[in-house]
Amino acid sequence: MPHNALYTDLSGYYDLMCADINYQSQSDNIHRLHQIFGNGGTKHLDLACGTGPHIHHFIKAGYQCHGLDINQPMLDIANQRCPEATFEQGNMCAFKTEQQYDLVTCFLYSIHYCGDIENLISCIESAHKALKTGGILCFNSVDKSHINNTLTAKHSVLHDNNEFSFCSSWFYSGEGEKQTLRLNIEKKTTETTHKWTDEHPMVALNFVELRELLAPHFDVHIFEHEYDKIMAWDKMSGNAIFVCVKK
Numbered sequence: 001m002p003h004n005a006l007y008t009d010l011s012g013y014y015d016l017m018c019a020d021i022n023y024q025s026q027s028d029n030i031h032r033l034h035q036i037f038g039n040g041g042t043k044h045l046d047l048a049c050g051t052g053p054h055i056h057h058f059i060k061a062g063y064q065c066h067g068l069d070i071n072q073p074m075l076d077i078a079n080q081r082c083p084e085a086t087f088e089q090g091n092m093c094a095f096k097t098e099q100q101y102d103l104v105t106c107f108l109y110s111i112h113y114c115g116d117i118e119n120l121i122s123c124i125e126s127a128h129k130a131l132k133t134g135g136i137l138c139f140n141s142v143d144k145s146h147i148n149n150t151l152t153a154k155h156s157v158l159h160d161n162n163e164f165s166f167c168s169s170w171f172y173s174g175e176g177e178k179q180t181l182r183l184n185i186e187k188k189t190t191e192t193t194h195k196w197t198d199e200h201p202m203v204a205l206n207f208v209e210l211r212e213l214l215a216p217h218f219d220v221h222i223f224e225h226e227y228d229k230i231m232a233w234d235k236m237s238g239n240a241i242f243v244c245v246k247k
């Protein structure tokens with residue numbers, strides 16, 4: 001089983017796993033931050049867009065959206081969900097765009113899929129090039145020094161007479177620039193139980209390091225990881241929303 005079954009063979013279950021996520025509220029929050037810090041434009045690029053749930057809400061808010069993701073099965077679902085948007089298969093660590101955008105987003109900690117610091121720098125530079133003057137890059141991130149390896153998020157849902165359960169947790173060894181996202185997926189019918197285990201390698205860094213990587217290209221504003229209000233980061237929380245205004 002590949003490490004990223006969730007985004008390939010199991011992509012049809014991705015939206016079930018995310019059924020508890022309030023995509024409307026996340027998109028509204030970033031839209032408000034864009035109104036405050038952005039240039040007033042409506043061209044939007046969503047990196048690691050997955051099945052397109054944020055794009056769906058940005059289109060409703062009046063944006064013209066383009067989604068980029070490395071896994072075509074995720075994009076196939078996104079295309080069905082958002083026929084008004086355009087999508088492209090590609091690696092966010094090194095992407096080039098034909099047009100420029102007013103807003104570039106990367107949700108659900110996906111920026112960490114850059115895998116290592118070198119690729120993360122390349123992603124930041126690509127996003128900078130893809131933005132128009134005054135455009136903004138928004139994403140959320142976890143600080144490696146706050147990762148608690150014992151915490152697990154669990155979620156169960158009934159679908160088509162199957163009981164699905166999803167468990168996800170971060171793992172950070174305490175050293176270096178790699179962390180993993182561990183996922184356990186279980187599908188139970190009356191007769192059988194299928195189990196899958198994914199382990200996704202991701203880049204690990206703290207917020208001081210992340211701010212330093214962004215600073216040559218952007219004015220960086222950091223907010224508490226709350227989507228129903230806008231609050232400056234308290235410099236202690238291990239999860240945050242980064243709003244980066246193109247210099």
Ligand SMILES: C[S@@+](CC[C@H](N)C(=O)[O-])C[C@H]1O[C@@H](n2cnc3c(N)ncnc32)[C@H](O)[C@@H]1O
Nearest residue numbers: 007048049050069070071074091092107108113
């Ligand atoms: C946690 S999902 C997030 C999807 C969506 N943004 C959401 O919030 O539901 C992570 C996504 O990142 C994509 N991905 C992983 N590595 C990537 C890369 N290097 N470039 C582009 N997309 C990538 C996966 O295919 C997957 O769709």
